[in-house]
């Protein structure tokens with residue numbers, strides 16, 4: 001826990017983002033905007049809404065712009081103030097003051113598990129939350145808060161689950177699970193990116209977790225798995241003999257913004273529900289539809 005007793009959050013953002021090349025050759029995929037905000041800002045805001053103010057972002061050598069985005073920008077602030085652009089001035093100031101954000105670099109992209117292992121000293125011996133910036137979730141109650149509620153009632157780790165169609169299931173960690181409630185499951189096993197015909201269910205692990213600190217020992221003990229990388233799914237599987245993991249089917253709409261189709265869907269749908277852009281988006285869709 002952080003000094004004020006709230007849970008800490010870890011946001012891994014050191015992946016190469018190959019599914020979004022060539023955009024991500026130079027721009028980190030976490031900085032690709034959905035409407036007017038970079039993806040990573042959505043997950044930082046999600047954590048903050050749930051009272052998390054202490055956040056570690058796992059970054060890498062070429063991702064300076066993530067650090068810059070959450071820093072102050074004195075020149076820009078000065079310019080916006082001078083020009084009486086108050087709304088933009090406050091927007092820019094607010095981003096710079098969002099939370100206590102810490103950074104550590106993953107030197108080689110050896111997988112999500114390896115990235116998370118870099119959070120070991122920061123986290124200490126308490127449960128912690130993980131939010132993957134690839135998964136933007138639009139919901140009344142932030143998805144990470146829904147998982148934290150489950151954690152408060154069970155005392156144990158929680159993973160977010162979503163039913164995924166068979167033709168896409170092989171892109172995910174997939175759970176074998178026993179239903180225990182309307183939205184809850186007991187996780188029996190987890191397989192990383194199984195071929196569709198070998199997937200144990202259609203329940204995919206989505207990028208929100210409340211993890212136990214024992215996960216770090218698991219990362220250290222397990223061998224590289226799928227793709228030669230240290231996988232979070234394998235570490236969860238490793239711990240299942242010793243502790244119960246709850247799977248939770250969160251309420252909300254999730255977009256995988258780490259690839260173009262998901263990013264496109266997020267932009268269109270979120271524009272339709274955004275006060276500033278909804279009319280423009282609707283008019284555009286009607287016009288394009290008429291042309292089809």
Ligand code: UTP
Nearest residue numbers: 012013014015016017018019109110111112115
């Ligand atoms: P992905 O599986 O989406 O990998 O990572 P990726 O490399 O970023 O993207 P693609 O598949 O090449 O397009 C899931 C999360 O884990 C982080 C990513 O930044 C993302 O938030 N990650 C992945 C790391 O931090 N380090 C890694 O070595 C791998």
